[in-house]
Amino acid sequence: MESAFAVIAEPNRRAILSLLISSQQSVGEIERRLRMPQPAVSKHLRVLRDAGFVESTVDAQRRLYRLRPEPFREVDAWLGQFRRIWSAHLDALERHLDRLHPSPPPRKTRKPRRKR
Amino acid sequence: MESAFAVIAEPNRRAILSLLISSQQSVGEIERRLRMPQPAVSKHLRVLRDAGFVESTVDAQRRLYRLRPEPFREVDAWLGQFRRIWSAHLDALERHLDRLHPSPPPRKTRKPRRKR
DNA sequence: CAGGCATATACTGATATAGGTATATAGCCT
DNA sequence: AGGCTATATACCTATATCAGTATATGCCTG
DSSP states (O other), rough: OHHHHTTTSHHHHHHHHHHHHHOEEHHHHHHHHTTTOOHHHHHHHHHHHHTTTTEEEEEEEEEEEEOOOOHHHHHHHHHTHHHHHHHHHHHHHHHHHHHHHHHSSOOOOOOOOOOO | OOOHHHHHHSHHHHHHHHHHSSOOOHHHHHHHHHTHHHHHHHHHHHHHHHHSEEEEETTEEEEEEEESSSSHHHHHHHTTTTHHHHSSSHHHHHHHHHOOOSSSOOOOSSOOOOOO
């Protein structure tokens, strides 16, 4: 599974993560709150743990799961590259810059054709 | 495919998106820069476009692709819920809060067992 | 220590998706 | 028109992954 991105691609896993924001939860609590079969919860938690999104501690027969920050930081860092794109409503400006800065200029051309 | 999260789960697609940060690119440019077979590029671009990550305009026989902000915002918004978790090195504090606030208290118990 | 609760794992089947190869479509240029 | 370039799509195969069901493990309580 590896990638943090692949891990959060799964809706149920995102739901589990959101649930853990308020506080740590046991498997059974997650099971009940998300109305999800227990093995499914355990399996998703396994994936989440392997990717570092959660950690667990033992409390008698139950395991309490809570969030860990690292993978979120990783995703956030990647997303950071794109912040400039959306932070403002620079759509128009962006487009303008793209026009100024087209990687190789659209092409050596006879008459400036610009199909739009 | 639907979900923006599923779309960015694919490494090649993330690479394409990163490539488009500098400026719009044609399919052929992406193909060359990422050393990726052309049909693969086209297919990923299709997915990216359907999810709103990119848009394209026609330039003669080529298509120029550029980024669009919305799906990034969506991902960022989801991630926002978790910012408090990692923004500081509150790991210790977090843990403290969890202990104060365990959803249902770990359980009605005889002697305060706390297996750690 | 026997039964039950909480959680994890094994196994199976269905479905989706990525990669590869071939081909179709469409615009450009001579 | 004919050939070339650029891109898209169809088709196939391999692989991964999710859901579901059954079962194993471990701890707790009477």
